[in-house]
Structures are given as C-alpha cells and as structure tokens.
Amino acid sequence: MLRSKSPDMIRQEIYAMLCCYQAIRTLISQAASHSGLDPGRVSFTRTRDAIRGRISDSGSFSPSAT
Numbered sequence: 001m002l003r004s005k006s007p008d009m010i011r012q013e014i015y016a017m018l019c020c021y022q023a024i025r026t027l028i029s030q031a032a033s034h035s036g037l038d039p040g041r042v043s044f045t046r047t048r049d050a051i052r053g054r055i056s057d058s059g060s061f062s063p064s065a066t
Contacts, residue, residue: 002014024044024047024048024051025044027047027051028042028044028047031047
C-alpha cells in the first residue's frame with residue numbers, strides 16, 4: 001500500500017492520503033447537502049471511482065521515462 005521507504009516519505013504519503021480522504025468526504029457532504037440527501041447514504045467508493053474517472057492521465061508521466 002505504501003511505496004515510500006524512508007520515514008519522512010512515509011509520513012508525507014500518509015498525509016497525502018488523509019488529505020485526499022478529507023477532500024472526498026467534503027465533496028460528498030457538499031453534494032449531499034445540495035441534493036437534500038443524508039451524506040451517510042452517499043457511497044465513498046463510488047464517489048472515489050467517479051473522481052478517478054474524471055481525472056485525466058494526460059499530465060502524468062513515468063519517472064523511469066525521464
């Protein structure tokens with residue numbers, strides 16, 4: 001699950017995951033509020049998958065290709 005090897009990079013990776021988790025939960029809360037739904041009824045997994053589907057890979061690169 002974690003790719004980093006050094007303690008500093010592991011901390012950074014965990015912090016990034018927590019930031020993403022919080023951003024998704026905030027998005028769920030705002031969307032549910034806007035739609036008049038209970039946020040607990042909105043699937044975290046489906047929301048995450050929908051976000052992944054909207055993110056473009058055009059800006060990504062492989063570190064080995066540099």
